[in-house]
Amino acid sequence: MSICSYLANLLTEVLPLIDDRARKQVLTMGVQTCKFDYPTIEKLFQRHSFSYNPVLPQQSENTTGFFADGKTRSYIHQRTFFEMLGFSRENIRAIDASSYEGAEIVHDLNQPIPDALVQQFDLILDAGTIEHVFSVKDAIVAMAQMCTVGGIVIHNSPVDCINHGFVNFNWRFFNNFYLANGFEFVMRKYVGIPRAETMASKYYLEFEPDAYTDAPGPYYDTYLFSVFRKVKHVLPAVPQQENFVNAWQSRPKQAHNGSEAWWGMRRGAVALLEKSYLGSSMLHAFRTMKYARKTNLQG
Secondary structure, three states: OOOHHHHHHHHHHHHHHHOHHEEEOOEEEEEEEEOOHHHHHHHHHHHHHOOOOOOOOHHHOOOOOOOOOOHHHHHHEEHHHHHHOOOOHHHEEEEEEOOOOOOOEEEEOOOOOOOHHHHOEEEEEOOOOHHOOOHHHHHHHHHHHHEEEEEEOOOOOOOOOOOOOOOOOOOOHHHHHHHOEEEEEEEEEEEEEEEEHHHHOOOEEOOHHHOOOOOOOOOEEEEEEEEEEEEOOOOOOOOOHHHHHHHHHHHOEEEEEEOHHHHHHHHHHHHHHOOOOOHHHHHHHHHHHHHOOEEEOOO
């Protein structure tokens, strides 16, 4: 549950969608640890020409997150971060199952939310929280229900993080759910983050979901950054995966007629390469980097 430099940079792409931010209500799923101090995030905003609101030193808060010890004590609190983005301190809240990190709303997301929280928040951020909630369905339904019409929901969720939370995610999960629950798609991208912290502060890789076929490991962790806007409030709906729905609605599956000979040869050549460690490694690197777009965080 954290906001790293790459996520802070991605959030600046979303903010133009939100006008009059000082009046908007913000809810984070858990108290997010901002993994940077004030001078670091200020430099990032300045490098990327993002217009931010300076916070006076006496008003800047330090993190209360799980990592609030050692060198991380200088990391800023999420309230300070969102203030820099133009939101009002009194409108920034977090929901969590425990008050351990200072969440303003204590509620277990494994359970349905109370009516008092329905349609109360204009920006809801899940920066790596719902994968730690066993009942993922209840957690994501809660986010959709708590969002106001016209508000946005943002997820930054793990794709291939081993032994991290209960589950990992993919684009279909979020897209199918939100389109069935009164939302429209705004933004999506897979993000490859270097596992070495020194490199993660310098750059990250972006992949369009349709072009993302191979995870860029072993030196990267992959996350899915997705944004949806609520266009109408509906009762919670459970979707079916769209590729199956499309198949069910089409004509019965036909047997192949042999016209795919070229694709068969191509698959055969790939299978031959994949039989060796070197060949499969080369294929993996090619597939990964073919569609990657590098984003520099330091200039």
